[in-house]
Amino acid sequence: xxTVTWLGHAAFMFKHSGFxxxxxxxxxxxNCPIKGIPTGIDVILITHGHSDHIGSTVDILKANPSCKVFxxxxxxxxxxxxxxxNVVGFNKGGTVGIGGNFKVTMVxxxxxxxxxxxxxxxxxxxxxxxxxxxxGTSFYFSGDTDVFSDMAVINDLYQPEYAFLCIxxxxxMGPVQAAYSVNKTVIPMHYGTFPALTGTPEELEKCIKTxxxxxxxxxxxxxxx
Numbered sequence: 164x165x166t167v168t169w170l171g172h173a174a175f176m177f178k179h180s181g182f183x184x185x186x187x188x189x190x191x192x193x194n195c196p197i198k199g200i201p202t203g204i205d206v207i208l209i210t211h212g213h214s215d216h217i218g219s220t221v222d223i224l225k226a227n228p229s230c231k232v233f234x235x236x237x238x239x240x241x242x243x244x245x246x247x248x249n250v251v252g253f254n255k256g257g258t259v260g261i262g263g264n265f266k267v268t269m270v271x272x273x274x275x276x277x278x279x280x281x282x283x284x285x286x287x288x289x290x291x292x293x294x295x296x297x298x299g300t301s302f303y304f305s306g307d308t309d310v311f312s313d314m315a316v317i318n319d320l321y322q323p324e325y326a327f328l329c330i331x332x333x334x335x336m337g338p339v340q341a342a343y344s345v346n347k348t349v350i351p352m353h354y355g356t357f358p359a360l361t362g363t364p365e366e367l368e369k370c371i372k373t374x375x376x377x378x379x380x381x382x383x384x385x386x387x388x
Contacts, residue, residue, distance in 0.1 A: 164387040165300045169380040171195040172215060172356045173307070173329065179298045182263030184208065186293070186304055189218030192356050196383030200226045206261045208295075209234035210306030212241075212278035212287020215356075224248040233261055235269070237288030241278055255291060265297035270317050272308035274335065294321045300388045305329055307353065310340035318346050325378075325388060329353035330367050331360030338362045342370030350378050 168176045171194030173187045184206035190197055192215070200219060204227045207220055217238070224230050224246040231249045232242055239252025253259055258268040269291045276287035292306040294317065302325035303317055317323075324347055329335035331354035341349070341362075351364045364379040371377070380386055 165298055166385045166387050167350075167380070168196075168385045169350075169352070169382055170197060171382050173210075173353045174218060175304075175327070175352075176201075177295075179263055179265075182206075182265075184261060184263070184265070185223070186210070187216040187218060187306070188220055188223060189215045191218065194356065194382045202226055204230050205263065206230065207232045208261070208267060208293055208304075209238055210272065210292060210304070211235075211274060211276035211290035212238050212285075213276065213307070214279050216307070217278065221245050231261070233259060233267060235276075235288040235291060237276075237286055238278065241280075241285060241287070255289075263297070265295060268294040268296075268321065270294055270303075271311070271313055272306045273311050274307040274309070292317075294323055296321070296323075300324060302327060302388070307335045309336045310344045314344045324348065325350055327352050330362040330364070331356070332362040333359040338366035338370050341367055342372070345371060345373070345375040348376045348378050350380060 166178045172192040174189045186208045200222045233251045236252035239250045242250045255269045272290040272292045274290040276290045278285040278287040293304045301323045303323040304327045327350045328341045330341045330351045354362045
């Protein structure tokens, strides 16, 4: 089993047999149960360039010298100028082994991806989602996106058991669009962090017309997938 812990917003930590990876580690969000910068992190995955997704990546890398980051080429170029850690840039359709018997495929998303810096806004490539497989589980992580027809391709091709979907609305799709795209078990994310993100898991459940299960995680609580 793979243990997942929601760190608030779209930040998650995954553990299996001593291997730990994070996705979009925005640890400064008000719901994050982690205080300070964690150690023992082996890998970080980043879906796109916005500050609420790159988040604490640079600080985590500095505290974890052997940690690797996997992201698109543009974000990798940016991060490589900030840290000396191993930063791996790949692209949509590509599959990489991240360690711990996990493989990750980068897939599409509909959003924006510029990187906010003290020097101004930098190009962050195009946004992405991930399909993660390994150790008896598989899941689709949408990143920030609107619903799009190729979600059906992702489902048919990779057949993930779980789907982590943004539901907050305003900056991403809300419950109505997420309900249209769900399959099997959906874990809602990217909601409740700020007042603008008004979508809720309850609304999502009301909108779903299939037998899809909504699994609502609590901040800081571990769940075995």
